Structures are given as C-alpha cells and as structure tokens.
Amino acid sequence: ALFVLPKSRNKGKAKEASSNAKSVTFRSYTKEEISAHNTRTDCWVIIKDKVYDVTSYVEEHPGGDAILNNAGGDSTEGFFGPQHGFRVFEIIEDFCIGELKHS
Ligand code: HEM
Numbered sequence: 001a002l003f004v005l006p007k008s009r010n011k012g013k014a015k016e017a018s019s020n021a022k023s024v025t026f027r028s029y030t031k032e033e034i035s036a037h038n039t040r041t042d043c044w045v046i047i048k049d050k051v052y053d054v055t056s057y058v059e060e061h062p063g064g065d066a067i068l069n070n071a072g073g074d075s076t077e078g079f080f081g082p083q084h085g086f087r088v089f090e091i092i093e094d095f096c097i098g099e100l101k102h103s
Contacts, residue, residue: 024096026096029051034051034072035073040065045074050100053095053097
C-alpha cells in the first residue's frame with residue numbers, strides 16, 4: 001500500500017508570520033532593565049538610545065555570535081562598524097521595542 005503523508009507546508013510560514021506580527025508596546029527602559037536581557041535566548045541591545053530585542057535574529061545573524069558582543073548593553077559602536085551595509089540600518093528597526101530611559 002502507498003500512503004501519502006500530508007505535508008505540513010505552512011508550519012514554518014505560520015511561525016514566521018506570528019513572530020513578525022507580534023504587537024509591540026513601545027516604552028522606555030532603564031539600563032538596568034535592559035541589562036537583564038543578555039543571553040542568546042534573550043538578547044536586547046541599545047543602539048543610539050533606542051532599544052532592540054534581537055533575540056529572534058541571533059541565530060540568523062550573518063556575523064554569527066558577534067551580535068552578542070554587547071548583549072544587554074550598548075551596541076552602537078559595533079553596529080555602525082564597517083561590516084554593516086545600509087540595508088542593516090533598515091532591518092534593525094523591525095526589532096525596535098522602545099527607547100532608553102535616561103535617569
Ligand atoms: C550582511 C549582513 C550582516 C553581516 C555580514 C554582519 C556582520 C557582523 C559582524 C562581523 C559583527 C561584529 C562586529 C565587531 O565585532 O566589531 C556584527 C555585529 C553586530 N551585528 Fe551584524 N551583520 C549583518 C547584519 C546584521 C543585522 C541585519 C543586524 C540587526 C538586525 C545586525 C546586528 C548586529 C549587532 C547588534 C552587532 C553587535 C555590535 C556590538 O555590540 O559590537 N547585524 N555584525
């Protein structure tokens with residue numbers, strides 16, 4: 001007998017769609033608050049006083065684990081390094097969750 005297994009084609013797509021469609025509440029975060037998100041499974045960075053949750057991008061990053069250089073801290077200097085072309089400055093905005101609170 002020949003069994004045809006159903007293909008679960010949209011599994012990956014559904015995941016992608018839901019992660020892109022997440023609703024984000026923008027707010028201000030203190031440095032202390034941001035610094036708690038400093039691992040590869042929970043990675044926030046500050047770039048020019050804005051806060052980005054790049055967790056979902058850690059495994060995608062063409063520059064590898066270098067994205068974790070300043071996990072939970074300020075990545076501005078490294079982010080504007082010569083390795084990043086202009087496109088990167090647009091992509092990063094998809095990950096913005098708010099701004100740095102100045103205390
Ligand atoms: C062609 C695509 C990319 C390449 C080749 C690349 C490469 C690199 C490399 C080599 C570094 C290390 C820089 C250093 O150690 O000084 C780096 C750092 C970093 N990249 Fe990328 N990257 C790419 C795209 C992106 C994108 C799209 C994002 C954001 C969504 C991103 C976010 C970061 C961050 C946050 C750092 C850490 C900066 C720091 O804290 O020092 N990269 N990247």
